[in-house]
Amino acid sequence: xxxxxxxxxxxxxxxxxxxxxxxxxxxxxxxxxxxxxxxxxxxxxxxxxxxxxxxxxxxxxxxxxxxxxxx
Numbered sequence: 326x327x328x329x330x331x332x333x334x335x336x337x338x339x340x341x342x343x344x345x346x347x348x349x350x351x352x353x354x355x356x357x358x359x360x361x362x363x364x365x366x367x368x369x370x371x372x373x374x375x376x377x378x379x380x381x382x383x384x385x386x387x388x389x390x391x392x393x394x395x396x
Contacts, residue, residue: 333364342368351375 342365345353352375355362362376363384369376370388380388 333361335364338364339368341365342372342374345369345374346372352377 355378362378366376366378
């Protein structure tokens with residue numbers, strides 16, 4: 326039997342991006358499922374880290390709402 330991996334948890338995604346921030350990375354290269362890349366890219370954008378991924382439409386809309394709320 327094959328088990329599908331669980332989706333990435335937001336806290337895990339944030340931890341990955343904060344590690345990049347700590348290392349002063351200015352960009353990250355994302356691989357993996359669309360959901361995984363969306364989650365990491367969301368936190369990367371909030372933390373001004375460039376990434377090589379086009380967000381899904383629903384994730385892009387959610388991120389745009391978050392950014393507008395912070396302005």
